[in-house]
Amino acid sequence: MSHIILGGSANALAIARLLKAPNSIILDFNDCSPAMSTKYAKGLRLLSKNEQEVLETLLSLKAPPPKTLYPTSDYWVEFIAKNSSTLQEHGFLFFKTPYNCSETILDKLKFFQIMSPCFPTPLTRLADKAPTRSEEIIKPRKSFIDSSLVDKGFLYTTKYVRNASTYVKQQRLNSNIYNHLSIAGLFLAGKLHTVIYTRKLLEYPHPGGTAVMVSTIDSEEIRARLRKLAESALRHISYEGIFELEAILEDETLWLIEINGRFWLQHAIGEQLGINFPKLYHQALTGCITPTEAKSRVTALWIHEGLPLAFLKAPSYMKKIVLKELLKKRNWAFAHIDLKDLTPFIKFIRCKLKK
Structure with a gap:
């Protein structure tokens, strides 16, 4: 079997590290992507951004079947949706999402048009x-x-x-960043299978930037509300597969913000809770998945190495939240740092210094 990881960012790096599988390949357009240098996968740079040429490169890979595709960005979600028939004919495994469903989750305007009649949506x-x-x-x-x-x-x-x-x-929703919530995991046959619940603590740039630090959610009430929202929203668009649903809690209303139909940036936090999402994803596609529950009473943080810069530029209320969570939660997952696989972190630092 083969594992084809589409994209080279931190979530792709986490997939390779969690799989630790032979015949793992990372495809990306950017040779500077840290994931391209991990010891757990072969990095292959795509020289053309032409969709047909990208497809031809993928089809020409000499990789033993079955060939599981792991999308890590919206570009790859759309690419798979557009080329699903051809990819299936050539032995690739992935969740076949109808193109109109993919368009709904990729296009913020269409997402509002489809979801707002049934869910609180900005x-x-x-x-x-x-x-x-x-x-x-x-x-x-x-x-x-x-x-x-x-x-x-x-x-x-x-x-x-x-x-x-x-x-x-x-x-504009005026809720502070601590109320930016998410539920993520697998949605199979109309039901949530294995999920985790997190909240954003720090982002860069602020507001609206990429998460730099996220924490598991302790509140059972919030977890239950997120679970109910996710089940209803994912059924509404007939979705199946790996997902992340983002929501904002403001004035007791849980607003649906977006759904990502791919591996999300912080999925490595699952390892701290006893959940390996890439392996579960592969098992689901090959029909041999077993239920996995998060370790009870275990809390964790996911930290991007850009945290120091984001912390310096953060508002004072965010700094207080970050310091409190760092002292409270001792299980940490890092975006790039891994003592057994340091080259991606070194590459990340070098690329940032060049910029």
Whole structure:
């Protein structure tokens, strides 16, 4: 069997490390991606961003079947959805998500149109050149344009945006970052299979940036509400597979923000709880999955090595939360640091210094 990890970011690195499997390959466009240098997988740089050429490269891989695909970004979710028939014909394993379902979770405007009649969802409309109202923020409509990642972080004007139609204006929720919540794991045959619950503690840039530190959620009440929301929302779009659902708790309302149909950035925190999501994902695709429950009373943190910079630039209330959680929770998972596999971390530092 083979494991084909699509993308080279920190979540791809975590997949390779958790699988520790022979015949693991990481495909990415960026040779500077830290995951490309892990000892647990062979890194293969894609020289062209042309979709047909990417497909041909994937089909030409000399890898023993079955060949499991592990998507780590929205680009790869869309790529698999577009080419699912061809990939299946060539022996690749993945969860076949209908293209309209993929479009729903990838496009923030369509997501609002489909989900808002049934779930509390921030009012979202297509961006324009008109001045942005104080109660709105501007987000990319999709996280990728072609194969290029759109910069993280909220905008407050479209003045310098080349094409406003690639962005949306969305209702601003005033909840602090501690109430940015998520439930993530596997959704199989209309039911949650194995999940974890986390909250964002620090992000960069702020607001609207990538998580730099997340923590497990202790509250049983919040976990139950997230579970109920996830079950209903994922059934509503007929989704199946690996997922992360993000929500914001504000004034007792749990707002549905987005669903990621891929391995999310912090899935390595599952290892601290006794859950190996890449192995469970592979087992689900090969029909031999067994239920796995998180270790009871175990709490954990996921930490990106950009934490010091994000901490320095964070508002004072966020700094207090971070320090409290660091003292409270002793089980830590890092995005890049692993004493048994240090090369990716060294590469991460070198690439950041170059930039």
